[in-house]
Amino acid sequence: MPQPDPIVTDQNHLKSLSYKTQDKLNVRIRTHKKYTRPQVDFIHWVMDTISWQGDEAVLDVGCGSGNYVEWGQAYGRAYLAGDLSLGMLRGLSHPGLIRVNLDAQRLPFAADSADVILANHMIYHIPDKEAALAEFRRALRPNGRLLAATNSVYTMTELRQLTPKALARLGAEPIVFQDVATGGFTLENGRALLQPHFAQVARHDLPAAFVFPETQPVLDYINSSRDWYERKLPAGVSWRDLLAAIGQILDEHIAQHGVFRVNKLSGLFVCQN
Numbered sequence: 001m002p003q004p005d006p007i008v009t010d011q012n013h014l015k016s017l018s019y020k021t022q023d024k025l026n027v028r029i030r031t032h033k034k035y036t037r038p039q040v041d042f043i044h045w046v047m048d049t050i051s052w053q054g055d056e057a058v059l060d061v062g063c064g065s066g067n068y069v070e071w072g073q074a075y076g077r078a079y080l081a082g083d084l085s086l087g088m089l090r091g092l093s094h095p096g097l098i099r100v101n102l103d104a105q106r107l108p109f110a111a112d113s114a115d116v117i118l119a120n121h122m123i124y125h126i127p128d129k130e131a132a133l134a135e136f137r138r139a140l141r142p143n144g145r146l147l148a149a150t151n152s153v154y155t156m157t158e159l160r161q162l163t164p165k166a167l168a169r170l171g172a173e174p175i176v177f178q179d180v181a182t183g184g185f186t187l188e189n190g191r192a193l194l195q196p197h198f199a200q201v202a203r204h205d206l207p208a209a210f211v212f213p214e215t216q217p218v219l220d221y222i223n224s225s226r227d228w229y230e231r232k233l234p235a236g237v238s239w240r241d242l243l244a245a246i247g248q249i250l251d252e253h254i255a256q257h258g259v260f261r262v263n264k265l266s267g268l269f270v271c272q273n
């Protein structure tokens with residue numbers, strides 16, 4: 001299993017670049033919404049995986065661009081949006097929303113205060129995952145549930161394969177960029193990390209695919225993660241060179257096959273004590 005790149009858990013990098021504002025994440029969210037087939041609403045799928053009474057206190061840790069705000073407010077009695085990045089929280093303008101600048105490793109909440117904790121597509125960014133999982137357990141009431149969505153280590157392989165192909169075209173060493181989540185907290189290693197903290201851990205998978213009829217949205221998606229990958233480029237290759245070579249490969253592929261298809265595997269752990 002490859003080790004996760006340390007930049008993925010570097011809190012200064014996350015706050016000052018990756019999640020300084022919602023812009024980069026929103027490119028990826030829009031791409032998933034527009035080009036995923038079959039067209040499943042992932043947020044809805046996550047929230048409907050568990051049963052709701054309507055009186056739950058919901059804590060959304062790493063709320064990002066607020067994907068879960070409306071569902072959390074509609075499904076529970078109270079919903080609180082928490083994130084490490086002030087910039088992400090500033091971008092949330094939902095009326096009446098309570099926003100808290102927090103770090104999952106030290107939750108500023110009393111024990112037994114939440115019925116549902118959402119920690120979706122964020123655990124791979126936490127430096128000390130054991131500390132955060134212990135915090136989630138502490139903050140949850142008895143029978144409370146943690147929902148932790150993440151990706152498979154095998155997700156979007158076709159997208160990752162574009163880089164070595166493009167670098168080979170440019171006459172450079174054909175390195176492969178790891179997915180940001182690789183090795184950190186994935187569908188494959190998540191259960192082993194969660195089980196010491198929760199008596200019940202259930203995994204739910206949602207396979208799907210990106211189907212791109214054109215090149216530009218793929219380039220936009222890759223470009224939204226530039227701050228994670230650019231510094232790994234071999235000497236003499238610029239980010240612009242890389243995107244231009246990937247663009248050529250995609251144009252040729254789409255001219256021949258009609259679309260560029262990228263298989264995805266995301267899923268959800270539902271944890272309870």
Ligand SMILES: C[S@@+](CC[C@H](N)C(=O)[O-])C[C@H]1O[C@@H](n2cnc3c(N)ncnc32)[C@H](O)[C@@H]1O
Binds near residue numbers: 066105
């Ligand atoms: C990929 S986004 C996920 C957003 C949202 N949960 C979703 O699924 O759409 C990851 C978010 O986690 C936040 N984050 C990263 N490390 C964190 C930490 N230690 N504590 C709280 N939030 C964190 C980031 O600032 C970012 O907004």
